[in-house]
Amino acid sequence: MFKRLDKRVKMTILVEGIYYFSIQMLSQYNVLFLSLLGASGFDIGFINFLGAFLASLFSIFMGFIMEFYSLKKIILCGLFFDIFAMLFFIFANNWIMLIPAFLMYTQVVRQIPIADMIFVSFTKPEERVTIMGFSRIFWGLLQVSAPLLAAFIVNYFGGINVYGIRPLYYISIIIFISIFIVIYIFFEEIYLSKSSEIRNFTLNLNSIVYGYRDFIRGKRDLILWIVVRLLRDGFQYSSVLFLPLWLVEFKGVDAFKLGILTTIAIFTSLVSQVPVGKLAD
Known part of the structure; x- marks a missing residue:
């Protein structure tokens, strides 16, 4: 393969x-x-x-x-x-x-x-x-x-x-x-987009806001998945962050x-x- x-x-x-x-x-x-x-x-x-x-x-x-x-x-x-x-x-x-x-x-x-x-x-x-x-x-x-x-x-x-x-x-x-x-x-x-789309694209706040709004509109499962990932990754990262410090300072590693x-x-x-x-x- x-x-x-x-x-x-x-x-x-x-x-x-x-x-x-x-x-x-x-x-x-x-x-x-x-x-x-x-x-x-x-x-x-x-x-x-x-x-x-x-x-x-x-x-x-x-x-x-x-x-x-x-x-x-x-x-x-x-x-x-x-x-x-x-x-x-x-x-x-x-x-x-x-x-x-x-x-x-x-x-x-x-x-x-x-x-x-x-x-x-x-x-x-x-x-x-x-x-x-x-x-x-x-x-x-x-x-x-x-x-x-x-x-x-x-x-x-x-x-x-x-x-x-x-x-x-x-x-x-x-x-x-x-x-x-x-x-x-x-x-x-x-490039992920066609050349014609790239030429017509302008990055501004409105295009971003409306783009994300259109993307998630009606996609309840996607919204739930985003919330789950935010909660899971946030708590996981906060615990892993201090792990090396804990191992070295308190466990003598x-x-x-x-x-x-x-x-x-x-x-x-x-x-x-x-x-x-x-x-x-």
């Missing part, structure tokens, strides 16, 4: 896999780094609230932008903000300097929805969810090694402290810049133990992807 896939789908799977490998390396250390630079529990919660709020605002516009603008340019825009965020992580000497980083990092452009749009646009209907499941497995296989590699790096540079964690951001900015260059050179321009626990969590999620994808198809 993989040989039959469109080149754009293959490229997306590969590039996003490397991208999320880097994201996974950092995932359990961002909050720890923020705390080590002096942020309190309230500060951490408030900064992440601002990041989530900003992401929600961008998502409202992004749904329309992705319909009428090049997906390649949108992906590059997201990577640009990720690279810029890494610079704040690298040079920060207090937690205040990390606020812009948390507002930009993975928040401006969410890569997975764009990847899924590419999958849906360039695969057969009966294969779409299977391809999505396959992509998650491939990304998961790459991510499985990320926490342990991060643990080795952190331990090598002195353990869970500012000096031990900071090298991860140097590595990540190199990965993000490399991905940016590869996408810029080799990735094709991808070191970098390697944290890496092992994260690897187990990734592997557990990984196992369910293919059967769920087949059932959905």
